[in-house]
Amino acid sequence: MDWNALRDACRSLEPGSELVTPVSERAFRIEDALEDRLVIQFVDSGEERPLHREQFDVLAEQLEGGPIPLAELPPGVEPYASVLSLSAEHVSDGETLERAPEEAVAGESPHIVSPEDARTSLERVHDDATLLADQLERLERDGRDEPSTLDTETLTDLYVLLSDVQRGSDRVRRTAGETLLERLGPDQQLHGRFGTVRRTTRDRRQPRDEDVVLDALDEHGIPHEWVLGIDSDKLDVVLAVTDLEPDAVYNVEQQVYVQKTGVDEGEKYSRLQGLAERLENVDAEAAGQIDESLYDDLSDLEQRLEEALSAG
Template structure:
């Protein structure tokens, strides 16, 4: 292990700040906290637990690899982080299914278990970042008059609004589930920005046809009263006959804008630029507070919508 340890530690120390490793089987994200002569300290994101990965345990894995590759799915949970970290070393290679010694140095250390800072962001962090970008854009353009904006800026505004709304809806879903565990049938919960209560909506789904027909027969209701045109069967008829679609369908055409792509790399780069600018300019803390206030206003608007 002596020959492998120093390059492995160097690889760990060279990771970009914010990078995250993910255990191969249980998919637990963790960060490299420190490297020492006898251990590598990691911290799990889901629990905050810090754990030392000891050099001698790495040696056991390396000895095993000198015999044959290790199938990752067979690893015990406690061994998973060792394998993920070992995949960073230039002498090792993992394809996501097995860990082995690198026969080709060109592919060594290309770990599939490593996430960049951009990829490692949690869902709430992504909402936060998109809201900051949106707040910055709203501060620089006149969103009340979209027709005055150039096409590129207007496109960016639409994409960011869409991303914030979609991301906030997903995070709101997790918050809703937690709130439902705390809300009684007639209870209201109050926060600084508003009040919530439990609401029940009913959605009806038809039972199997035979169950429905039996119920109708039992109450002397003619089956013809509930029989109608099956759209799927109608589409088949349209496909194999000269029947015109206009003869059987009323078509209501709706025109809308569809977001077809998002440049996450460009957004992340812009975020880093904003952070650096806030640190450099005088009054950066005040600007940051203004951005946070705008974020809160956006959250309120999304929640009320």
């Protein structure tokens, strides 16, 4: 095994990339590539662990006898297999690890997760919100703050970003809500800087079994026909097996709307990298001016809030 080539393959990974263990599917990052070992960090726990050169040699020697089924690997060996698949000498199809029958291209591994795909839910929301803010800032600066004034491509990008921010923030909101419910007692409120939340209970009723409902009606002398209605599921079956037309039994109202059918995550991530590079190019003097201006704005806002509160 060419240890130096393997280290070079690890070092050439795109910043932010992750590897995933083939069985337990634990994501980890390569933190350092040293002379005698690699240092990895698992994303889920933050645990750092060394992967020693001699252990890679042992695994590579075993591959001389033929492919190794990845499903049979012990958990401690999984990271070695994922990293070894980066080598041009070895190849993984996601099911087995083996010596490459021909010279392969280093870095082509099914166990690599690209930087854009490796982001957490919070990071994705942050990135989409950053892109949306930049897009809105550009439109406002160009005096095009009304959707009707935008060209089709720009309007499409705006719609996609708005949709992604809404979808991503809704997912995070649900997760945050579930966690808050564990901390909220009955009639309790929790206060943050931006607002207040409380536990709310809402009854969602579903009919009991038909026999139970009808028996309850009989006990109170209520005619069955008062509650019996048309079952749409049964109607759909009838429509599927007969020549009955849908408009004979349904009031059909057609709704036309825009549906997002695709997102170019690579283009979005490339744009984010461009924004990051622009921020890095701001010199210290300009950054100081920005910070001072921001500080003045915040101080002014704080003073106005205090005045409003005291007046109230």
